[in-house]
Amino acid sequence: MSVLSDDRRLHGQLIGRQGSRADLNTPVLVLDLDVLERNIATMAKAAAASGARLRPHAKTHKSVDIARLQIAAGAFGLCCAKLGEAEALAAGDIPNLHITSPVVSAPAIARLAALNARGGGLSVVADDPDNVAALAAAASPDHPLEVFVDIDPGIRRTGVASDEAAVALARQIADAPALRFGGVQKYCGREQHIEEFAARREAILAQTEALRRTIAALTEAGLAPPVVTGGGTGTHRIDLELGVFNELQVGSYVFMDDQYLACGLTEGEEPPYERSLFVDARVVSANHGPLVTVDAGFKAFSTDADPPAVLDGAPAGAKFAFMGDEHGAVIAPGVSEGLKVGDLVRLAVPHCDPTVNLYDSYHVVRGDTVVDIWPVSARGRSR
Incomplete structure (x- = not known):
């Protein structure tokens, strides 16, 4: 059973x-379905008003049913933290799945290539040349795999550590017949939970300026990123205002747990x-x-x-x-x-x-x- x-x-x-x-x-x-629907509609409206694409993060809810509500409200697709999450959502016909953590083992890369061959708009991040080479060897030119360069926001978890490394990795992706350069990802997880709005905004301003420099370096090298993806529930209002991200990876807004309710998501307004x-x-x-x-x-x-x-x-x-x-x-x-x-x-x-x-x-x-x-x-x- x-x-x-x-x-x-x-x-x-x-x-x-x-x-x-x-x-x-x-x-x-x-x-609570009434509240869930209001939260989904509020975020969709905010993204649409700013012209940003919404690709909410399914690591929060891990649910095909909630993903369907988000797609129906205008989301482009969903983000997944792990390949297994993407497989589960793909089985529910959720399109345009983006895996926000590197996929590196040989068995996992084989699964990734098989999932990509099914169609539906799969993408993944990378921060290592050997990983990119392995992705290129597993994917097919008939179904190119979209790969984003992951940018380290300073927490040293994943992501390239310099603009030079970002350019080199983007070029490697763009030159591989079985891959397609999707853009860059920068997720500032540490900043999401700074409780005071002004302090959070100041921290994101610094991160955004660094991201602008990375984008400029890529553009100068002829590798302007088509999509700049990242952001989160804690910073989405600031990210939309600054206008560098053209895709948002917000997740916890659907539920609003204690950690996010402790943060002032807006300045001088009721919590959205x-x-x-x-x-x-x-x-x-x-x-x-x-x-x-x-x-x-x-x-x-x-x-x-x-x-x-x-x-x-x-x-x-x-x-x-x-x-x-x-x-x-x-x-x-x-x-x-x-x-x-x-x-x-x-x-x-x-x-x-x-x-x-x-x-x-x-x-x-x-x-x-x-x-x-x-x-x-x-x-x-x-x-």
Whole structure:
């Protein structure tokens, strides 16, 4: 039995029944469809108004269903962090997939070439001449593989480290009959989470000036990049204003986890995006006055951020603390007097990407009614 059919076995009878969110088995990943649709529409409108192409990052949601909503709203395609994510989305007929991390092993390059031969507009990044040579040897001139030069923004994770290296790699790509030079990618991940807008803008100004110099060097060498791709949820307003990126790789705007909600995405305006993703948990023990135990622990949340906030179902000011793999504590004075075994508590998602990867399905709601169950299509696709 497939994972999705198992979730439908558990919860399929709840779809369409008013108030059915309260009857879900917990812990459960819940997606508010009304908010999701608003977030998707808001980002699509912002990109269209600036003339930038939108290619949202699927590493956030790993979902064919959400990708389809983004395409329907005007997105050109989707970005994927790993080849396996691209394979999962391609199986759902999502077009124009761009892999934002280098693909380097021989088996993976063979899979990449096979996926590219199917058509649909696949592209990938590279930052190493030997990797480019391997891509060129595996691809076919009948179906050229589009390759972008990855630019290091200073975090030394991936990307070429100089303008000279960018020009040399772009020339190697352009000269290979089985490859096509797609442009450049620069993702400033460190800057996305600078909380204060003015400080984030200042940091992105410096990064953008460096990118302008790289583009100028490529242009002078006769290799003007057709597409300049990058950006993110935290910097997209600044990126659109500066006008250097003509493609945006925004991802977390669809969910707005704690890490992005802590950032001022605009200056002096209401936040343009809302929280749409939650984990619902249930009280399983209430024998101690200042705390109750819920059924969501380390296996229910990524733990690379602060513990989840308690949003609903508990007294104002209640805090969450992990109590092991399967359990968490909701802590507040006298909380066990107000909550009993079986009560629901709604929890925030501190970091959406790795939390989503812990679940098989989204339980999609409008208000308090379950309206659908969507698979996390690319769950576990780490290679």
